[in-house]
Amino acid sequence: MKTHCPYCALQCGMHVSASGAITPRDDVPANAGGQLCLKGWTAGELLRTPDRLTRPLVRTPDGLRPASWETALDHVAGEIRRIQAAHGPDGMAVFGGGGLTNEKAYQLGKFARVVLRTSQIDYNGRFCMSSAAAACNRAFGVDRGLPFPITDIAQARTIMLAGGNPAETMPPFVRHLENARMRGGTLIVIDPRETPTAQLADLHLQVTPGTDLALALGMLHVAVADGHVDSGYVAARTTGFDDVVTSANSYWPERVERITGVPAYQIRAAVGLLARRPAMILTARGAEQHAKGTDTVTAFINLALALGLPGRPGSGFGCVTGQGNGQGGREHGQKADQLPGYRKIDDPAAREHVARVWGVRPDDLPGPGPSAYELLDSLGTGPRGLLIFGSNPVVSAPHAARITDRLRRLELLVVSDFVLSETAELATVVLPTTQWAEETGTMTNLEGRVLLRRRAVDPPPGARTDLRILADLSVRLGVTLPSQPREVFAELGRASAGGLADYSGITYERIDAETGVFWGGGPRMFLDRFPTPDGRARLIPVRHRGPAEEADDDYPLYLITGRLLAHYQSGAQTRRAPTLAAAAPEPFVEIHPSLAERLAVTPGAPLRVTSRRGSAVAPARISPAIRADTVFMPFHWACVNLLTNPALDPVSRMPEFKVCAVRVEPGT
Ligand code: SF4
Numbered sequence: 001m002k003t004h005c006p007y008c009a010l011q012c013g014m015h016v017s018a019s020g021a022i023t024p025r026d027d028v029p030a031n032a033g034g035q036l037c038l039k040g041w042t043a044g045e046l047l048r049t050p051d052r053l054t055r056p057l058v059r060t061p062d063g064l065r066p067a068s069w070e071t072a073l074d075h076v077a078g079e080i081r082r083i084q085a086a087h088g089p090d091g092m093a094v095f096g097g098g099g100l101t102n103e104k105a106y107q108l109g110k111f112a113r114v115v116l117r118t119s120q121i122d123y124n125g126r127f128c129m130s131s132a133a134a135a136c137n138r139a140f141g142v143d144r145g146l147p148f149p150i151t152d153i154a155q156a157r158t159i160m161l162a163g164g165n166p167a168e169t170m171p172p173f174v175r176h177l178e179n180a181r182m183r184g185g186t187l188i189v190i191d192p193r194e195t196p197t198a199q200l201a202d203l204h205l206q207v208t209p210g211t212d213l214a215l216a217l218g219m220l221h222v223a224v225a226d227g228h229v230d231s232g233y234v235a236a237r238t239t240g241f242d243d244v245v246t247s248a249n250s251y252w253p254e255r256v257e258r259i260t261g262v263p264a265y266q267i268r269a270a271v272g273l274l275a276r277r278p279a280m281i282l283t284a285r286g287a288e289q290h291a292k293g294t295d296t297v298t299a300f301i302n303l304a305l306a307l308g309l310p311g312r313p314g315s316g317f318g319c320v321t322g323q324g325n326g327q328g329g330r331e332h333g334q335k336a337d338q339l340p341g342y343r344k345i346d347d348p349a350a351r352e353h354v355a356r357v358w359g360v361r362p363d364d365l366p367g368p369g370p371s372a373y374e375l376l377d378s379l380g381t382g383p384r385g386l387l388i389f390g391s392n393p394v395v396s397a398p399h400a401a402r403i404t405d406r407l408r409r410l411e412l413l414v415v416s417d418f419v420l421s422e423t424a425e426l427a428t429v430v431l432p433t434t435q436w437a438e439e440t441g442t443m444t445n446l447e448g449r450v451l452l453r454r455r456a457v458d459p460p461p462g463a464r465t466d467l468r469i470l471a472d473l474s475v476r477l478g479v480t481l482p483s484q485p486r487e488v489f490a491e492l493g494r495a496s497a498g499g500l501a502d503y504s505g506i507t508y509e510r511i512d513a514e515t516g517v518f519w520g521g522g523p524r525m526f527l528d529r530f531p532t533p534d535g536r537a538r539l540i541p542v543r544h545r546g547p548a549e550e551a552d553d554d555y556p557l558y559l560i561t562g563r564l565l566a567h568y569q570s571g572a573q574t575r576r577a578p579t580l581a582a583a584a585p586e587p588f589v590e591i592h593p594s595l596a597e598r599l600a601v602t603p604g605a606p607l608r609v610t611s612r613r614g615s616a617v618a619p620a621r622i623s624p625a626i627r628a629d630t631v632f633m634p635f636h637w638a639c640v641n642l643l644t645n646p647a648l649d650p651v652s653r654m655p656e657f658k659v660c661a662v663r664v665e666p667g668t
Contacts, residue, residue: 021044051576098125208261591626
């Protein structure tokens with residue numbers, strides 16, 4: 001059966017046999033001619049995981065115990081009624097995920113607003129793409145990760161990637177970079193680590209953690225000073241250029257070298273290479289997951305606009321989305337501030353349109369709610385009950401011990417999952433759900449291409465789809481919701497019609513016939529105009545500021561986090577795939593040899609890493625690939641997010657996952 005990978009935003013196409021055997025498809029452009037990474041090749045192991053849940057679990061004084069679906073759902077519905085009678089609609093909250101299909105993301109938003117009538121809904125994509133989305137929306141008037149087809153990358157003469165490591169996170173993406181290099185293209189990578197991707201680069205800018213914004217400002221300064229600005233493009237297609245030039249005046253390369261640690265000659269060289277158009281600037285989580293992530297992405301967009309890149313073939317600015325449905329997950333209304341079609345929830349016209357589709361009055365729809373971290377942090381004193389679909393915040397939320405404490409305070413915690421994740425272990429009710437190849441639904445990949453993930457194998461008896469679970473719960477609460485994906489997708493099309501992300505012309509049949517359908521009018525956006533009121537892109541002045549926590553005497557090192565080749569997100573899936581678990585069985589702390597010498601530790605020795613929020617122990621991995629002032633830990637285990645800083649970006653509400661101050665010492 002033709003379907004797509006359960007993991008990242010590339011959504012590689014694959015065939016899955018009835019027994020779960022995987023073979024790659026060569027008709028999906030993202031796969032770059034039939035590529036899969038280790039995660040994709042071993043995805044069948046997920047379908048055979050021995051600790052699969054097949055019966056609901058309800059907490060008793062003796063712990064979680066099996067129960068029938070009737071008992072579990074009746075209990076959940078009764079608890080929702082009790083909590084909302086005592087605390088009002090906002091006594092209940094919903095937390096979704098960027099890996100959910102479009103149908104589920106849509107239905108979850110509708111369930112929250114129509115069935116629960118709560119404003120308390122957000123999702124883990126807030127921890128992933130929110131800064132990039134906010135920056136793209138304010139500059140371009142729309143946010144589609146790559147506003148061009150992925151195959152355009154091969155045409156670029158220079159590609160600059162800020163804070164991404166696709167050689168590990170999505171290896172087939174590297175084939176697109178290599179295609180460009182085979183045509184004479186140049187790759188620039190900005191990263192505090194010499195990652196496998198940075199090792200492929202022609203120029204690696206090994207930036208100090210938390211200073212990408214200053215680096216982008218320095219590049220704009222050089223572009224202006226060295227005469228690389230595309231004045232005709234700027235005059236015809238943008239607004240705000242003069243203010244942005246003024247904001248970059250003081251970021252001359254030698255000053256930026258002092259802030260970022262990147263030599264001034266490298267900054268000049270990078271800009272010279274980008275000026276060899278067509279060129280692309282891409283950002284990923286390393287640049288985005290900061291308390292200034294929106295401004296950092298904005299600074300890179302300003303640079304791209306000054307160079308005249310967006311809206312030209314083989315050229316542009318894009319964000320490399322991470323989660324499997326990171327793009328679609330943010331379009332259909334599971335975000336605190338949005339309704340389907342990427343509409344703003346406080347826009348009266350948007351409320352009226354969506355309310356009409358949902359058969360309710362606009363005034364009955366709740367307003368915007370808190371962002372993901374703020375919602376999780378308020379549990380127990382704000383919402384008393386929470387339903388989680390497709391997320392594992394005990395591992396993935398910043399300041400994780402605090403969030404775990406908040407989850408423990410809940411009167412009702414319902415987790416829908418196919419295994420007992422770290423978060424499900426805390427639940428009062430666990431609902432066993434189907435997983436990727438056992439159900440049908442659409443995903444929107446990092447290009448904005450809507451794809452159909454088909455059911456290829458039978459789910460185990462006892463598991464239900466999330467759509468069915470939502471429908472079964474809703475009917476107990478007095479509302480009827482459809483449970484079939486095709487029906488939900490058709491309704492999603494009506495609800496999104498006329499919005500920024502308009503799916504109204506997309507059908508399962510078209511997706512089949514066209515191997516995916518782009519929303520936004522086609523594969524390449526911005527060719528003639530940007531979807532802003534005046535059709536021009538907006539340059540927005542931004543200023544550098546340091547990380548929320550600078551290294552100091554007590555916490556003298558920077559901690560950065562990231563992904564490994566063998567694992568995906570919180571690891572709830574990949575840690576259960578035997579091949580992947582064997583390839584990367586445990587977390588580690590990557591330190592520079594000079595730090596290892598100072599600490600007198602050898603490879604594999606336990607290291608204790610401590611931040612202002614907590615402490616974690618993992619074996620040392622000694623490597624010259626990391627800066628001497630920085631340590632790296634992967635985030636696939638319940639470990640590193642005990643340390644990370646929940647300081648929030650003022651625009652996107654993204655936590656500062658990617659840099660905090662720590663100390664490191666030998667110990668257990
Ligand atoms: Fe492709 Fe990503 Fe799946 Fe790897 S994890 S096979 S890159 S979709």
